[in-house]
Amino acid sequence: QVAFQNANGTETKSKPTKKTKVDYKARALGLRAQRENLPIYSARSAIISKVREHSTVVIVGETGSGKTTQIPQYLLESGFTTYGQTCIAVTQPRRVAATSIAKRVSEEVGTPLGARVGYTIRFEDCSSEKTQLKFCTDGLLLREILSDPLLRRYTVVVLDEAHERTLRTDILLGMLKDIQRERKRVAELNAEAERTQHNEYSDSRNSRATGTHIKFTDEAEDDQPPIGEAVVDSVYGDVTGIGELKIIVMSATLDAERFSEYFDQAPILYVAGRQFPVTTYFTTQPQSDYLDAAHLTVLQIHTETPSTSGDILVFLSGQEDIENVERLLRESAAQFPKGVPHLLPCPIFAALPQAQQSLVFEPAPEFTRKVILATNIAETSLTIPGIRHVVDSGVHKVRGFDPRIGESLLVEPISKSSARQRTGRAGREAAGFCYRLYTEADFAQLDEDSVPEIKRCQLSMVVLQLKAAGVNDILKFDFMDRPSKRALKHALLELYALEALDDKGELTQLGRWMSEFPLEPTYSKVIYASQKLGCTREVIDIVSLLSVDSLFYIPADKREESNAAQMTFRSKDGDHLTYLNLLRAYNKVNGDREWCHEHYVNRRNMRHVLDVREQLNRLCTRLSLDTSKSCGAELDAVLKCFLSGFFHNCALLQPDGSYKSLSGSQTVHIHPGSSMFSKKVPAIFYDQLVFTNKLHARAVSAADPLWIAQASPKLYGRISQL
Numbered sequence: 001q002v003a004f005q006n007a008n009g010t011e012t013k014s015k016p017t018k019k020t021k022v023d024y025k026a027r028a029l030g031l032r033a034q035r036e037n038l039p040i041y042s043a044r045s046a047i048i049s050k051v052r053e054h055s056t057v058v059i060v061g062e063t064g065s066g067k068t069t070q071i072p073q074y075l076l077e078s079g080f081t082t083y084g085q086t087c088i089a090v091t092q093p094r095r096v097a098a099t100s101i102a103k104r105v106s107e108e109v110g111t112p113l114g115a116r117v118g119y120t121i122r123f124e125d126c127s128s129e130k131t132q133l134k135f136c137t138d139g140l141l142l143r144e145i146l147s148d149p150l151l152r153r154y155t156v157v158v159l160d161e162a163h164e165r166t167l168r169t170d171i172l173l174g175m176l177k178d179i180q181r182e183r184k185r186v187a188e189l190n191a192e193a194e195r196t197q198h199n200e201y202s203d204s205r206n207s208r209a210t211g212t213h214i215k216f217t218d219e220a221e222d223d224q225p226p227i228g229e230a231v232v233d234s235v236y237g238d239v240t241g242i243g244e245l246k247i248i249v250m251s252a253t254l255d256a257e258r259f260s261e262y263f264d265q266a267p268i269l270y271v272a273g274r275q276f277p278v279t280t281y282f283t284t285q286p287q288s289d290y291l292d293a294a295h296l297t298v299l300q301i302h303t304e305t306p307s308t309s310g311d312i313l314v315f316l317s318g319q320e321d322i323e324n325v326e327r328l329l330r331e332s333a334a335q336f337p338k339g340v341p342h343l344l345p346c347p348i349f350a351a352l353p354q355a356q357q358s359l360v361f362e363p364a365p366e367f368t369r370k371v372i373l374a375t376n377i378a379e380t381s382l383t384i385p386g387i388r389h390v391v392d393s394g395v396h397k398v399r400g401f402d403p404r405i406g407e408s409l410l411v412e413p414i415s416k417s418s419a420r421q422r423t424g425r426a427g428r429e430a431a432g433f434c435y436r437l438y439t440e441a442d443f444a445q446l447d448e449d450s451v452p453e454i455k456r457c458q459l460s461m462v463v464l465q466l467k468a469a470g471v472n473d474i475l476k477f478d479f480m481d482r483p484s485k486r487a488l489k490h491a492l493l494e495l496y497a498l499e500a501l502d503d504k505g506e507l508t509q510l511g512r513w514m515s516e517f518p519l520e521p522t523y524s525k526v527i528y529a530s531q532k533l534g535c536t537r538e539v540i541d542i543v544s545l546l547s548v549d550s551l552f553y554i555p556a557d558k559r560e561e562s563n564a565a566q567m568t569f570r571s572k573d574g575d576h577l578t579y580l581n582l583l584r585a586y587n588k589v590n591g592d593r594e595w596c597h598e599h600y601v602n603r604r605n606m607r608h609v610l611d612v613r614e615q616l617n618r619l620c621t622r623l624s625l626d627t628s629k630s631c632g633a634e635l636d637a638v639l640k641c642f643l644s645g646f647f648h649n650c651a652l653l654q655p656d657g658s659y660k661s662l663s664g665s666q667t668v669h670i671h672p673g674s675s676m677f678s679k680k681v682p683a684i685f686y687d688q689l690v691f692t693n694k695l696h697a698r699a700v701s702a703a704d705p706l707w708i709a710q711a712s713p714k715l716y717g718r719i720s721q722l
């Protein structure tokens, strides 16, 4: 049992078991009634008129008030886009949010997904030329700026979840501000032309302009003969028909002034939410294992409150946590005595297949209680109906950056403001309960807010994108929060070492190619190198395999069996080739369920791998790479390719048997799950560092020191002395 005390200090082992009914009735009234019942509905006309009056509007509203699903629809209904011509973009920091919200909104609008309402995320485009409301990730819109510097197709960009301050949101803020200014200038040019031109021309001009603009890609644009009466701008060429760009910044937390200031005192609209009281409990003792504590707490809630008292939402740090707790819960649930309602774990995280993601939104079957196991995604991005109990692990996974060790993933305590958001999820529909798996004293120690990502992560990908978008002096870019000079310099240096920038800091041809690739520059470099070395097929396979958290299940009580099963695939050269062996074996048996079970292979993740692989193949083909190039059994080429991107992620064996990172002399431990664990080779390279209690390298392979030197002569020329 996990002992809790409530926020007032009284200790409680079990919670009060008040009987309440989940309000399914309102849902039955249909989506229309549901929409009109949202807090934001009464603000509809105020929002629309503010957007008409101002270029930028900041909207603040509590999670669940209807910002994400309703505001885009209000804009649509109020004629902010023209069918077949223009579009409204709504950005989300997370893929899962973009897809599931698009699905919901298309249901509310009453059209098939991908038609009037659609989404586009990396590797997946579910939209058409007719799409008027497009949900996308912030990273994707950034990418669109590269091919369409004025974002001509869009009349409005809604930046959702701005309070999260992800790296890409921050960059997007800066770029949109710039685009807005340019569009205003161009719109004035158009208005001027409008005034001086004959009326009879304007009609035909408008229709022609829109007809061509929609299909324009930037290459085609250069070849296009100028349209007779087109308005021509010295920088952008034909700008006929381009109007002002509206920006709406949406946030779930109150500190909206910063956004307002950044956009020249844009007006802020506050939308009142609906929040019922939530009783909060802390553990009396710190928990050494929050997964175990989460598992036990869910069982406690389930056995001590009637299942009709609402579903349970558990916040965990990532996919691995979620799958562990899911398994624990399934095992426990299998042993429930007769008469105890069923417990249905519903995981939600980015790599989860679409069909399973929608499960969290469906009402539980009779005599069943849902337990939603979620990452941060459920904190503010997604509102899941029916939740009355929240279990908060108090941690999340974040990207951290230290110039000495590069980027790593860290499981870190959340901020107070996150903790409060999580608690709030229990009180959306009625009074609820929140169980924090940490003590009140620990809570008091938490930071008030999380640090914006831009101040704490690797910047090479965004620097590359900024460069490709023509922002030459990165140091002068209008950042809302300025990243440290050190981090920027590190990014420039890395891009230089990757040969994406030349010694003047200008984009090389390779750099431009890499910027088109929706992967971290390290990976795009590896794929690029694979063409020359003739192993693109293998490299794409491995990059896809690296896109998931875990390929194997390692149950705590079957560690040895699992390890033994993994041995079947083991390559002496390390994890990259081991994974490749796994994929080949998996394909041979067609992903057979029984086979996966016997070999402790995570079938769900393998299916995601195949998905990513297919998309990568398609993308490479579009960028004129030959994806059929294969090196057969000559697998050294594959390792060399990886080193051409991952020369920063290398460590050398020390006389005492430890590995020290090449870039910062930090001790790097090989993850116990790795095939290189306890092996001693002169040098290793790894995909990623994960910081738990020490620095662990994940996906590790042996590297020939000479190859490291060859991989980046610019950086490691001097290593030849090794």
Ligand code: ADP
Pocket (backbone or CB within 6 Å): 038, 061, 062, 063, 064, 065, 066, 067, 068, 069, 070, 100, 101, 104, 361, 380, 381, 382, 383, 384, 385
């Ligand atoms: P906000 O963006 O302000 O947090 P949303 O627009 O995401 O709010 O959600 C508004 C309401 O729509 C929520 O209260 C929720 O009940 C409902 N909702 C959103 N998505 C779904 C979905 N996929 N299924 C059922 N209801 C949903």
Ligand code: MG
Pocket (backbone or CB within 6 Å): 064, 067, 068, 069, 160, 380, 381, 382
């Ligand atoms: Mg929202």
